[in-house]
Amino acid sequence: MFDLVRNGSGGPATAPLDGDTGWPGLRGKRVLVTGGTRGLGEQIVRLLCAEGVRVATCARTARDLETLAAATSPGLFTRPLDVTGPGRLEEFVTDTTNRFGGLDGVVACTGGSRGGAFEQATTEDWAATWAVNVAHAARLVRAAVPHLRAAGGGSVVVISSISGWKPGPPAQYSVAKSAQIQLAASLARELGPDGIRVNAVSPGSMLIPGRRWDRMRREEPEAFARFVAAELPGGAPVAPQEVARVVAFLLSDWSSGISGAHLPVDRAQNAPSPDGY
Numbered sequence: 001m002f003d004l005v006r007n008g009s010g011g012p013a014t015a016p017l018d019g020d021t022g023w024p025g026l027r028g029k030r031v032l033v034t035g036g037t038r039g040l041g042e043q044i045v046r047l048l049c050a051e052g053v054r055v056a057t058c059a060r061t062a063r064d065l066e067t068l069a070a071a072t073s074p075g076l077f078t079r080p081l082d083v084t085g086p087g088r089l090e091e092f093v094t095d096t097t098n099r100f101g102g103l104d105g106v107v108a109c110t111g112g113s114r115g116g117a118f119e120q121a122t123t124e125d126w127a128a129t130w131a132v133n134v135a136h137a138a139r140l141v142r143a144a145v146p147h148l149r150a151a152g153g154g155s156v157v158v159i160s161s162i163s164g165w166k167p168g169p170p171a172q173y174s175v176a177k178s179a180q181i182q183l184a185a186s187l188a189r190e191l192g193p194d195g196i197r198v199n200a201v202s203p204g205s206m207l208i209p210g211r212r213w214d215r216m217r218r219e220e221p222e223a224f225a226r227f228v229a230a231e232l233p234g235g236a237p238v239a240p241q242e243v244a245r246v247v248a249f250l251l252s253d254w255s256s257g258i259s260g261a262h263l264p265v266d267r268a269q270n271a272p273s274p275d276g277y
Contacts, residue, residue, distance in 0.1 A: 029053045030103050030105070043244040046072055058083065059078075060081070079092050102151045103151060103154065108140050108156075113129050115170060118169070144156070145191065149195075160202045163177050165181060167272075168275065183200075184199055233270075237267070
């Protein structure tokens with residue numbers, strides 16, 4: 001196994017271009033993930049814990065966090081909070097760093113949409129959708145930067161969506177997810193001199209138990225089959241575990257040359273919804 005050359009304690013690493021190319025792993029890294037109790041966020045936390053990462057995560061419901069901690073790692077650091085609330089997210093970043101003795105990466109996974117079609121969505125719906133997607137990601141990175149810099153650098157992953165680069169309603173969600181992709185690219189340029197990498201990941205329509213596509217598959221099998229045939233050349237929606245593996249890669253030292261990238265993980269999906277373009 002080659003030796004990784006680290007900048008500071010736990011910061012970004014580079015590896016020789018020759019020799020053993022075995023997976024360097026993530027063991028010992030310190031990562032904070034927002035929205036870690038459901039869907040993709042839960043799969044990211046589970047995978048990181050299995051890889052030996054020291055993980056912190058937050059969500060709005062304390063019981064969900066307790067269940068996740070019992071199923072993953074007794075060392076999982078959790079806190080119930082709303083990422084749009086003033087100061088709570090920043091406080092959690094500071095407390096995580098104090099608890100772990102540093103920070104090597106963050107994943108902005110919390111997201112969502114409020115309001116319906118364009119003519120029905122209110123100004124408040126647009127503001128709430130922006131806050132939970134774009135503002136939350138920006139606040140997370142801003143709070144993490146001093147700690148990542150102190151560690152010699154690190155990795156930031158912003159979870160966007162296929163809706164951020166392929167058009168589909170609702171507009172407020174698509175616009176917010178598009179802004180996240182641009183946010184990652186811009187921050188990669190600005191924070192690069194500090195050894196901090198920033199990338200965006202855009203999942204396609206994920207098959208998550210109890211959520212939209214799973215319900216459609218069970219309740220409207222014919223409509224679901226038409227959607228798959230028309231928009232999913234891979235024959236099925238992407239699984240959240242597949243997206244989680246990409247996130248883990250971007251947090252790892254193997255991705256040291258990747259920053260400012262936008263990585264779709266969608267099985268070459270066409271339109272983001274059954275409505276097509």
